[in-house]
Amino acid sequence: MNVARFEGARVFDTVPYARPGMSVGLLGGSFDPPHAGHVHITREALKVFGLDRVWWLVSPGNPLKRAGPATLERRMAAAREMMRHPRVAVSDFEARAGTRYTAQTIAAIQTAHPGVRFVWLMGADNLAQFHLWKDWREIMERVPVGVLARPGARTRARTAPAALIYRRARLRAGESRLLARAEAPAWCFVNVPMVDLSSTALRASGAWPGGEG
Secondary structure (H helix, E strand, C coil), X not given: CCHHHHCCXXXXXXXXXXXXXCEEXXXXXXXXXXXXXXXXXXXXXXXXXXXXXXXXXXXXXXXXXXXXXXXXXXXXXXXXXXXXXXXXXXXXXXXXXXXXXXXXXXXXXXXXCCCCEEEEXXXXXXXXXXXXXXXXXXXXXXXXXXXXXXXXXXXXXXXXXXXXXXXXXXECHHHHHHHHHCCCCCEEEECCCCCCCCHHHHHHHCCCCCCCC
């Protein structure tokens, strides 16, 4: 990736702090709105994968969704209000860097923080459609991937194209704390107590007035 397009430190300064040797989980999404389910899987990821930090990467929009989300400013403010934890940071890096897809964002963050061990975090529902993401194989080859089971998605995720193609790179659940130190491709699927909430349901209920999508 041509890092010059990010104009050096002016963009990299928008990434939360991490020193070489740290393990940092990246949880990306539109967070439209952020909710207790996001908080729950973040706390679980810190524990089960032995992470030093987790960064919420609030995206300008999801390329897989036709309708746009609420404004980035509103979602950032809500995320910071919702996720209050000394080892979790909320970032708008993707908007500032001008990256549109996850593979681009990860490449830019790795360039900004050489020596930091990043882990891409996702729910099992995202693993089920991971093969639809642009350059998804590049993501698998760049960073380990931690998958946290969500209600109703366990079986579909385990038989997803990405899971089958990279089945030899899978760590057992009992090895989850080794994930951040593993060389990509590596991924781990863990079952954790889940909060059955979704941003879609909250928007439909009117609990997030003004949001789109």
